[in-house]
Amino acid sequence: xxxxxxxxxxxxxxxxxxxxxxxxxxxxxxxxxxxxxxxxxxxxxxxxxxxxxxxxxxxxxxxxxxxxxxxxxxxxxxxxxxxxxxxxxxxxxxxxxxxxxxxxxxxxxxxxxxxxxxxxxxxxxxxxxxxxxxxxxxxxxxxxxxxxxxxxxxxxxxxxxxxxxxxxxxxxxxxxxxxxxxxxxxxxxxxxxxxxxxxxxxxxxxxxxxxxxxxxxxxxxxxxxxxxxxxxxxxxxxxxxxxx
Numbered sequence: 001x002x003x004x005x006x007x008x009x010x011x012x013x014x015x016x017x018x019x020x021x022x023x024x025x026x027x028x029x030x031x032x033x034x035x036x037x038x039x040x041x042x043x044x045x046x047x048x049x050x051x052x053x054x055x056x057x058x059x060x061x062x063x064x065x066x067x068x069x070x071x072x073x074x075x076x077x078x079x080x081x082x083x084x085x086x087x088x089x090x091x092x093x094x095x096x097x098x099x100x101x102x103x104x105x106x107x108x109x110x111x112x113x114x115x116x117x118x119x120x121x122x123x124x125x126x127x128x129x130x131x132x133x134x135x136x137x138x139x140x141x142x143x144x145x146x147x148x149x150x151x152x153x154x155x156x157x158x159x160x161x162x163x164x165x166x167x168x169x170x171x172x173x174x175x176x177x178x179x180x181x182x183x184x185x186x187x188x189x190x191x192x193x194x195x196x197x198x199x200x201x202x203x204x205x206x207x208x209x210x211x212x213x214x215x216x217x218x219x220x221x222x223x224x225x226x227x228x229x230x231x232x233x234x235x236x237x238x239x240x241x242x243x244x
Contacts, residue, residue: 005049009041010034010227014072018059020223024216026052031222032174032181072228076149076236079229080142087221088134094214095127101207109200116204118190119211126183130218133176141169145233148240158240166237170230177222184215 004012012019013030023030026047042049071079102120110117144166148158163169188194194208 004053005039006037008035009038012038012056013223014227016056016060017069017071019056020220022052022055022059024219025055028052029181029219031219031226032178034223034227071224072232076229076232077146079224080146083221083224083229084138084142087217087224088138090217091130091134091221094210094217095130098123098207098210098214099127101203101210105201105204105207109204112199113197113204115190115192116207119187122183122187122190123211126180126187129176129180129183133173133180136169137173141166141173145229148233148236152236152240158237160241165241166233170234174226174230177226180218181222184218187211188215 007015009023009028009030013023013034020030022028026042026045028041028045028047038052039049042052071082074082099120102116102123106116106120140163144159144161148166151157151159191208191211194212196205196208
């Protein structure tokens with residue numbers, strides 16, 4: 001049996017949901033880049049693995065029931081509903097609000113802080129990516145996953161899909177997650193890890209706070225799909241798709 005330090009960041013994030021908050025605090029990628037062992041990731045980030053594990057344990061001690069929900073034990077339909085109602089709706093609500101703030105701050109501070117214009121450009125690109133991405137999930141992939149799970153629960157074979165194996169759309173979704181992650185990283189880079197300059201207004205501070213919260217929500221969103229929904233969906237297809 002592997003120890004906690006030998007497990008991948010992704011495995012820990014799935015098994016111990018409260019670890020997500022700790023990984024965010026230490027700047028550890030648990031969604032797109034979560035396939036590496038914790039010990040290796042901590043060494044690269046120059047943090048002590050014991051400090052990370054201790055923080056996870058402390059977070060779990062004070063966590064409420066909702067924070068500790070094990071989504072790997074939920075039905076895929078329930079998980080999809082949560083993703084749509086929590087994370088997709090968050091994106092649709094926050095994108096126009098943050099774009100308006102970015103444009104306002106750029107008008108006021110853009111001359112002295114060109115990073116705002118850069119951040120706005122990256123965020124606009126991210127918003128376009130996510131809009132198309134969520135539409136494909138909601139109209140194609142997610143409905144098929146629900147139909148497949150319902151068929152399997154009823155003792156039937158998984159339905160055939162026009163896109164062939166579910167690996168095909170999932171592969172596209174994972175690639176798009178990586179693109180979104182890259183754009184988030186660029187926003188954080190140009191904003192210097194969201195360190196607020198001394199010569200700015202309250203709206204500028206709100207902009208950085210909103211961007212950082214958006215980043216955290218998208219990380220959790222991608223984690224639920226990459227690390228839980230997609231692997232379970234692929235395994236269900238393997239076990240229940242009719243053999244030729």
